[in-house]
Amino acid sequence: MQEKRSTWRETLFRNACLVAVVIPLGLLALLIGDVVADGIGRLNGQFLSSYPSRFASRAGILPGLVGSIMLVVLTASLAIPIGVGAALYLEEYAGQETVGDSLAARAARVWDRYFATVIEINVANLAGVPSVIYGLLGLQIFVRVVGMGRSLLAGGATLALLVLPVVIIASREAIRTVPRHLREAAYGLGATRWQVSRRIVLPSAAPGILTGAILAISRAIGETAPIIVIGALTYVTFVPNNLSSEFTALPIQIFNWVSRPQEEFAVNAAAGIIVLLVTVFSLNLIAVLLRNRLERRLR
């Protein structure tokens, strides 16, 4: 009797978990299926290589696609070095600078630990701030104060700010998984903190850092609100060719088409969504491949 009951519970729990898997996957399949059904017919060479137009059939996604790719590259090259640097500081340096038990050394240790805790809490808070707020911050700082204007660089910098907390958190987690005995071995051989971080910690943590960073950045590709706020254009008839160029991005182009009344533009929007999804999935695929490759090398 007892056994029978636990088996019954076991089955129930198993099926409940299965449902929890099926619901999101089913919804995702539904969404993708719907979009593909609407947009796949519009997806052709003309669509990928044309500029926006008043006529839906002549309009294309090229400026948005190029703009998005350039934004991703900019975001990654700003967010990853800064994020990894911050994570290294918090994990390897903070609170470890002093030895001895003089009053000054103790005070320095307490201050260091306090400082690291404050940063830690605020990084977690920042990860929860809505993206539109980052847009406003970027508008004020990068567009106006720094004077970048409504440029690609301002967009990339704003998105970098947006993903920075997630990159820091992911990098810290990855750095924490590096076994302590490896650090000790290197310190025992007379390596400096920088040498240990650079040669031992970073290579071992690289797969985890890359995975976290690429997932965060592929999230940023789809962000619309912050780059609308900093003033990305919706009707761009050129491909951005330098960092201070004005730009548009895939989600903005899609948003623009969706908000048009004509049926044909809705089809354009569906095709644009397919392009965006393919871009995001490719990034995620790169993340997985990179991680597998690095992990194999480490083993």
Add this chain to the structure above:
Amino acid sequence: MNMNLNTPTETEQRMDVYASSGYPESDDHLDARDRMRTPLTGDTDEEPRPTEISVRGLRAGYGTKEVLKGVSMDIHANEVTAIIGPSGCGKSTFIRCINRMHELVPSAYAKGDVQFAGNNVYSSSVDPVLLRRKIGMVFQKPNPFPTMSIRQNVLAGLTLTGRLSGSEANTIVESSLKEAALWDEVKDKLDEPGMSLSGGQQQRLCIARTIAVKPDVILMDEPCSALDPVATARIEDLIAKLRADYTVVIVTHNMQQAARCSDRTAFFLMGELVEITNTDRIFTAPKDTRTEDYITGKFG
């Protein structure tokens, strides 16, 4: 001082270990022991060797917990000094204070006077990074770098710190591995990963890696506790040879190991040094009753 003073049971235990583990020639090992008992210089065991490290009033701990409560002792050059004592008595903390590895643990502190090469290692003029190149360390668990080949592991101390010149690399690899008694086993597979070796070989690789940096002192923190008896015997043989060129300090849980491979033994209890004297004497005629209780197995 005289091997005959060792209790017969201890010798029997030792022989049993080798018999059951299939150690091929236990004579090899006895050779090593005999070598160790022969003083390097002079005619008697009593000839004092110069002091390499002089510790006075060393206190250390973590946060508010004091682990070492004022330890003072001398470590003689070209001797093997064993540190024994029950778990938590501060043995590991003690040797980690000597090359300032202790302070890598957050909230750790240490104060006191540790004289080495004419300086207090805790004075502000001493760079712990340079100190650790002079006082190397071998850890409890063999820890070769997993991404590196055998050759790269040996050279790691030099490449990490950017001090390797290409022409001397091969010489250093060969001489270090020979000194660590590993050369014959790995000379044909130097480019295979360090992790592909057995546990005992990995530990000798770690010793080779430490030697390659050319330290004066080698600290060993229970280097055999993760190894089987055969691998342990090899490491102990190696320690006997290392004594000729280095000052060795070995922390061990295993009293037989201390008896087998050290010149002097220090007994720690609850953060204090109870007694340090010649190994033969501490196991046959300890001065302190606590030492006697520990080595006869009344506690610990």
